[in-house]
Amino acid sequence: MNVRLNPHVSVDCVIFGFDGQSLKVLLIDRNYDIPPEKLTKPLTLKLPGSMVYDDEDVDTAATRVLKELTGLENIFLKQFHVFGSPDRLKKEEDLIWLQAETHMKIKRVVTIAYYSLIKIHKTTPSDGRVVWLDAMNLPELAFDHNNIIQVGLQTLQKEIQHEPIELFELLPKKFTIRQLQTLYELILGKKLDNRNFRKSVSRSGYIVPVNEKERNVAHKPAQYYRFSHSRYLKNQKL
């Protein structure tokens, strides 16, 4: 029999947000309570996550983490990959922190990664532990969390090609075509032609204008649009 120990199972959430300019990721400072003079390493940022509790579905665990951190429920959340290499905890300070945090002699953790898309302004007033950082330009994070975010981003890139619906989770209810295009460009990592982009928007059939325009901008004010879920469903059926 080759099985003796048993890896612990956790969930980690890559929570994306969009502030109109850049794509952000929500991170927490795991050493927030520790006085700065006691800190030796700068690796204090990590993805929000948790061990999976007894009698708790893994998806439920991810939902719980999201709720605890942002106060939000009914949020878009998608499992995208399991990170289960035995040397995920190879950095010594990661192992020390984990064992202190959980009060367990943990040797190995298999983590199930989720990504979530939320409107930044909806987050509850931050408690100081959480920060939004630019997803494209992150410092070194704890564990393999840089890698997890990168894979999450690649997954998101793929998804929006055939499920653009997910994108609207990141935008406010009313948004301009320019905002939508900026978001596409950020995630896809390339520039799009604005004129053709508008055409594909009007072709979509489910992005509809609302009776309101931008105000106080130093150029022609843009029309606001919204995502129509009912029209989206109709087009899918055909």
Add this chain to the structure above:
Amino acid sequence: MNVRLNPHVSVDCVIFGFDGQSLKVLLIDRNYDIPPEKLTKPLTLKLPGSMVYDDEDVDTAATRVLKELTGLENIFLKQFHVFGSPDRLKKEEDLIWLQAETHMKIKRVVTIAYYSLIKIHKTTPSDGRVVWLDAMNLPELAFDHNNIIQVGLQTLQKEIQHEPIELFELLPKKFTIRQLQTLYELILGKKLDNRNFRKSVSRSGYIVPVNEKERNVAHKPAQYYRFSHSRYLKNQKL
């Protein structure tokens, strides 16, 4: 602290094969060694799987299962979902079997599911424990394995829409357009127009004819084709 127990972690492989007529799944009979008169329940078929060993990456565990079962290495294998509901083991006979098999007091198993695509004729002469069954018409399997296969099939359906390359893992090196179309139709679950299908094949640029035709068929013999990986890569770059 809410964590006390710790779920066990396993991998399960949904191994798809194609015999020219229908899509098959490889299953194993977990009660193969047990004399029939001692069997109470007919739920003896399950997906090939294994607990994840210490110091073994989860992907490695899945590769190992595949190797042990089919003798094959360097096979297409893709993680697609984690099944982690606490009541996955709700059928009593499943729990009994699992505890006997592992000699452990297991209460809960979180399993990471993979799917794999192989050419049926490549499997080593079956050892009696393994069977290929029609993926679309399965009996009730152990655990939640019917559900796992269904989700795997849905994933495969989505994947082949933008990564048709995976399909060629299921076909022999030389295949006819009809075979390719049949495979598409099986996985997508709908009929396609043969004339338009041929057009999309020739448009693809990476399905090229070989210098050989069908023989001994009661109709016009079909041209054999092969998948050209180099041409596939060239087209992707554009």
Add this chain to the structure above:
DNA sequence: AAACTTAGCGTATTAAATACGTTAAGTATT
């Protein structure tokens, strides 16, 4: 020789993607 079966080419129509020119409506600058 005729019937049968699947292979394989063609044509016409519609829809989607791409490239690029131009005008419109505001604010800021002089």
Add this chain to the structure above:
DNA sequence: AATACTTAACGTATTTAATACGCTAAGTTT
């Protein structure tokens, strides 16, 4: 008050892909 500046928004022409459907070709079976 006129001009410059900036982003919004519409249009046209071309290419490429998707869909619908007609027809011929090359074998075997009866």
